[in-house]
Amino acid sequence: MTDVASLWSYLSTTPLIWLTTTILAYLVADGVARQLGNPPWANPVLLSVLLIAPVLWLTQTDYTAYFEGAQFIHFLLGPATVALALPLWDNRGTIRTSVAPIVLALLTGSIVAAGSAIMLARAFGLPMEVLLSLAPKSTTAPVALGISEAIGGIPALTAVLVIMTGIIGAVTVTPLMNLLRITDWRARGFAVGVAAHGIGTARAFQVNPVAGAYAGIAMALNALLTSVIVPLLVRWLV
Amino acid sequence: MLHTFGLLLGCQLLGEVTARGFGLPMPGPVLGLALLVLILGAMPTLAERLRPTTTVILANLSFLFVPAGVGVIGNLEVLSADGIVLLAILTLSTVLSMLAAVGTFIGVRHATERWAP
Numbered sequence: 223m224t225d226v227a228s229l230w231s232y233l234s235t236t237p238l239i240w241l242t243t244t245i246l247a248y249l250v251a252d253g254v255a256r257q258l259g260n261p262p263w264a265n266p267v268l269l270s271v272l273l274i275a276p277v278l279w280l281t282q283t284d285y286t287a288y289f290e291g292a293q294f295i296h297f298l299l300g301p302a303t304v305a306l307a308l309p310l311w312d313n314r315g316t317i318r319t320s321v322a323p324i325v326l327a328l329l330t331g332s333i334v335a336a337g338s339a340i341m342l343a344r345a346f347g348l349p350m351e352v353l354l355s356l357a358p359k360s361t362t363a364p365v366a367l368g369i370s371e372a373i374g375g376i377p378a379l380t381a382v383l384v385i386m387t388g389i390i391g392a393v394t395v396t397p398l399m400n401l402l403r404i405t406d407w408r409a410r411g412f413a414v415g416v417a418a419h420g421i422g423t424a425r426a427f428q429v430n431p432v433a434g435a436y437a438g439i440a441m442a443l444n445a446l447l448t449s450v451i452v453p454l455l456v457r458w459l460v
Numbered sequence: 461m462l463h464t465f466g467l468l469l470g471c472q473l474l475g476e477v478t479a480r481g482f483g484l485p486m487p488g489p490v491l492g493l494a495l496l497v498l499i500l501g502a503m504p505t506l507a508e509r510l511r512p513t514t515t516v517i518l519a520n521l522s523f524l525f526v527p528a529g530v531g532v533i534g535n536l537e538v539l540s541a542d543g544i545v546l547l548a549i550l551t552l553s554t555v556l557s558m559l560a561a562v563g564t565f566i567g568v569r570h571a572t573e574r575w576a577p
Contacts, residue, residue, distance in 0.1 A: 244526050244527065244530075245523075247526070248520075248522075248523045248526055252520075252522070252523070265522075266522040266523070267522050267525045267526060267529045268529070270522075270523075270526045270529065270530075271526065271529040271530050271532070271533055274526070274530050275530065275533040278530070278533075278534070284534070285530070285531055285534035285535070288527075288530060288534070289527060289531070292526070292527035292530065293527065295523065295524055295526065295527050296524070296527040296528060298517070298524050299489070299524045299525070300469075300472045300488070300489045300492075301465065301468035301469055301472055301489075301517070302517050302518065302521055302524055303472075303487075303489035303490060303492070303493055304468045304469075304471045304472050304475070304489055304492040304493050304495075304496055305468055305496075305510075305513075305514040305517045305518055306493050306518070307471075307493045307494075307496035307497045307500060308496075308500075308507060308510055308511060308514045308518075309518065310493070310497055311497055311500045311501075311507055312507070320565075320569060322568050322569075322572050323564070323565045323566075323568040323569045323572070324565075326564050326565075326568045327560075327561045327562070327564040327565035327568065328561075329564075330560040330561060330563075330564040331557050331558070331560050331561030331564070332557075333560075334553075334556050334557045334559075334560035334561075335553060335554070335556075335557035338552065338553040338556045338557065339549060339550075339553040342549040342552060342553060343549060346545050346549065348542060348545065348546075348549075352542060352546075356546070356549065356550075359550065359553075360553075360554070360557060362487065362490075363528065364487040365485070365486065365487055368485070376538065378535060378538050379538045379539070381528075381531065381532075381535070382531075382532045382535050382536070382538055382539065383546065383550065385525070385528050385529055385531070385532045386532060386546075386547070386550055387550050387553075387554055388525065389529070390550050390551050390554045391554045391558065394551070394554065394555055394558070395558060398555060398558060398559075399558075399562065402559075402562070404562055404566065406565070406566060406569070408565070409561075409562045409565040409566050409569070410562065412561055412562070412565050413557075413558040413559075413561040413562040413565065414558060416557060416558075416561045417554045417557035417558045417561065418554060418558075420521065420525065421522070421525050423521065424521035424522040424525065425522075427518050427519065427521055428522070434518065438493075440561070442490045442493055442494075445486050445487060445490045446485070446486050446490070449485035449486065450485070
């Protein structure tokens with residue numbers, strides 16, 4: 223048997239170890255969340271990150287090395303987004319009769335998401351490039367990064383803010399909607415999809431398939447709308 | 461399963477090519493989603509063949525965000541001194557956005573149901 227150091231130096235050059243670690247961390251996180259009955263605070267993304275971060279820190283692994291393995295999982299976000307076509311197709315009947323609520327809720331949700339972020343950043347006196355990085359936070363990461371770059375934000379900061387927004391939306395949506403006694407799964411799902419993109423959509427699927435379908439629609443439509451609305455809001459509000 | 465993956469990736473690829481080719485401001489996968497809806501409209505029987513795989517993918521959507529989530533921890537220093545303020549702004553803004561969307565959705569639904577019963 224080779225010594226631990228050479229075994230480690232071999233493993234750390236293959237995607238295997240971080241791919242396996244990510245899957246195991248998620249299985250543990252998701253298992254714990256399910257055991258507890260999927261409470262909003264036990265978000266599987268957040269729990270998995272909290273499990274993996276100390277391992278990376280203890281093994282002195284930088285993110286680039288981790289991502290060598292984890293990129294195979296990250297890549298699947300593309301086909302998973304395309305797969306949202308199926309719940310959309312399944313719910314085509316109710317979608318056809320809710321075109322007006324969908325379009326108008328998309329407009330208000332999207333405008334408030336970006337507008338409130340801009341105004342709050344101004345109220346707190348944040349630097350301009352931070353404000354601009356914050357504005358597209360509610361849309362899906364590839365779109366948000368493109369907008370951030372185009373309006374003069376810092377894409378790396380936007381990437382962090384987008385993921386944080388997703389987790390915040392996924393954690394807050396259930397208590398918020400229960401507090402308001404909203405029982406319409408379409409409205410609940412749509413709201414979290416507009417405000418918290420794919421991570422919010424993942425939470426919606428965890429709770430209810432109709433909510434998931436409407437979150438997926440909201441996320442897809444907001445990807446389109448945010449790229450139009452954020453540059454306009456920045457011009458008006460900044 | 462392989463058929464489904466082939467179709468999903470094919471739609472994404474066409475979406476990617478279209479988005480980049482025409483300089484559209486939306487990601488390839490979102491266009492791919494729209495394309496797959498159109499394909500399902502033309503071939504409704506396809507839905508049942510795709511369902512086993514897409515159900516598994518969508519049930520584990522959170523899993524796919526873990527690498528990006530780990531990236532946040534590795535990149536927290538970009539938040540610099542504004543971390544707490546940013547957390548407060550994100551929370552407030554996300555809640556406000558959900559309130560606006562859910563209020564509009566339910567309000568408009570009631571209004572349209574009243575006009576067109």
